[in-house]
Amino acid sequence: MKILIPDTIALHLQGDADAVVYDVTAEIPPEHRDAEVLVTWHNSREQLESAARSLPGLRLVQSLASGADVVLAAGFDQTVPVCSGRSLHDGPVAEHALALILSGIRRLDRLHDAQQQNRWDEDFIAAQSAPETQGLYTLAGSRVAIWGFGSIASRLAPMLQLLGADVRGIARSAGSRSGVEVVAEADAAGVLAETDVLVSLIPATPATADLFDRTVFGMLKPGAVFVNVGRGATVDEDALLDALASGGLRAAAIDVMKKEPLGADSPLWAAPNLVITPHVAGNRPVGGSELIDANVARLAAGEELVNQVRP
């Protein structure tokens, strides 16, 4: 079985598969258009659209990204199974989320600005220890809400709890997961009103488009911190800018945006108290080779695939 492997990551497949490394920025060479498996990582939309037209024997598209939305939009035949690399990013994304939360709470961005001015930030020092800011500069005793409570949240929540945070989840259905109380989205308002830090881990779907809008930011406890390591399509960016400008949000940190790469003319870059990282939370799949091996073996055996998102 010929497997096309992207040149953007080191993979070491087992078994007797015929693995061919291809250039993710170019058309698939004619001699490899008989491939049955296409693995994707950091492919451009154009390259994927080209691949969708040129691989007639394709039996599996295995993305290493946590969301397969780019692959799903590329025009592959609807009958070809598409699998995501969802589970490969749980650890890295949870780590980046924690980094952004701590940066937002400890205001490393503001302190970095002061550093660039050779300035010892006495105003920050005074604000951090002032009686009226108790709880604002630490996760100890803070209330963190994680919207989208799947496998990444299950990694992140215990870290936040070790730091002393009171963690709750918001998801489509209520329940207790990994020892955390999760409320249904319909009941989010009550949680948001008490939330100091809101973390989004939700994927981009038609139902989640612009979920984080003026209404949701307005429900949040005034002065909350917002962190997005889910997908940019879920945020109304004008509403985010307004919430930061008004102080409704004290700070925010986003790893994802509606349009990536973010254009140089975007007003997001210079928004007050906003940290932007260039979609690097899960920029290093962990366990990719093993996932490909597993799905190739399952495909050959006619078994159910791991992380299948279509059909």
Next chain:
Amino acid sequence: MKILIPDTIALHLQGDADAVVYDVTAEIPPEHRDAEVLVTWHNSREQLESAARSLPGLRLVQSLASGADVVLAAGFDQTVPVCSGRSLHDGPVAEHALALILSGIRRLDRLHDAQQQNRWDEDFIAAQSAPETQGLYTLAGSRVAIWGFGSIASRLAPMLQLLGADVRGIARSAGSRSGVEVVAEADAAGVLAETDVLVSLIPATPATADLFDRTVFGMLKPGAVFVNVGRGATVDEDALLDALASGGLRAAAIDVMKKEPLGADSPLWAAPNLVITPHVAGNRPVGGSELIDANVARLAAGEELVNQVRP
């Protein structure tokens, strides 16, 4: 028992104590010079020296700072017990250390620089996901050494372990503490050679002056990250600058310096890949009210005091 409470922090004492809030920048008012307990937080040296002369019935000075050195130097009668707020800072300092470690690993400083230039940092994205940098941009699988293994390290180590780091300690005496293998300082070289992230939590003493010098930085695995939330006196800052300039250290983050506030003309501000925060790791005692309650009760009962540093 009249207790003088500083106006620099919100405290809520229990029991029937007569708590009076005072201005830490002014002399104690004449009507409160009968106080038996003085609690201090962010008091000026002048104010403490004045208080030392004007409170004849004093039976306890309770500092909320981790070190009581400023109180000890203020001239209080040598027979009056002085207690520090040492334990109140373990959680906040561990949290700041984690924030600096994650910032150093995830290079939030570099990404913030790119943000200020409205620039999507493609070079960073490529480096982070390049096959040859596996392990450099994540704590998963990295080796972290904590030098100075007391109560703060015991809070920090489990957080690093949850992120997938292999944690070891370096301290005056070897042993296993909080489930972490701690080696003696004499055997540090072997640990340092394998260390990806070195975290210092050690205090300033004559024995630790300039401990982190060219020799120690030279023992570290090339390309390691250094984080200091201990005391600035422990670092040879010229050696730190050279290690950063040469790339011996990939990055560093320091919350403490030899001279604080750091002067505007310090070469540290603009050192490459160095993050500076203005001694804010433990700038907010947690549990101060409970410590005061406990020591007031012990004082009344004639019992041993918590965190007593004199006499």
